[in-house]
Amino acid sequence: MPSFDIVSEFDSHEATNAVDQANREVQTRFDFRGVDATFTLEGEKVQLEAEVDFQLQQMLEMLRGRLIARGIDARCMDEEEPELAGVKARQTVALKQGLEQADAKDIVKRIKASKAKVQAQIQGEKVRVTGKKRDDLQGVMALLRSEEGPDMPLQFDNFRD
Incomplete structure (x- = not known):
């Protein structure tokens, strides 16, 4: 996945x-x-x-x-x-480096509110997003880039297909 x-x-x-x-x-x-x-x-x-x-x-x-x-x-x-x-x-x-717990919860909440067919889990200072299709994951990335989110820069790494 x-x-x-x-x-x-x-x-x-x-x-x-x-x-x-x-x-x-x-x-x-x-x-x-x-x-x-x-x-x-x-x-x-x-x-x-x-x-x-x-x-x-x-x-x-x-x-x-x-x-x-x-x-x-x-x-x-x-x-x-x-x-x-x-x-x-x-x-x-x-x-500042790493996602704080409140920011991670906000990111998960915004992903769930988008009704995308993905799952988001908080893992320490990062949030892991999994889904069945690559397009769904890219849609989540575009959503987080476009919205005014937490007052910190977000990077997307460790993309596995």
Whole structure:
């Protein structure tokens, strides 16, 4: 029986490259000349550090642009509130990976509401969809791409025929 998995993940190596490129851009931009501003990647969290809150916002846009250029969907960014302490401003951006239980249940509910002849099961941080026909599975993929779903990027992998 044909099946595929719905996941939400990104290539961590590409995230490292995006952070490195953003660091290089901060060092070369004229408006950041003489400013101590850096990006630091710690696991799946990016730490932004600058002198003022305004610079953090500019750095956030730089990071978003670099992630998009590297093929990572910007919806995986979970921005925390900036911390303003004296002469330093810090902000943490978590890069979300994996489907949360509530999002997985929402996906299953939308698949069932579409009346497609497929079965959807939650398996950890992914949703497995099985059906008798390949066309039914491709219809589910098109449905999930077209609808405004969870606020995170979805990928379809492990397609078996």
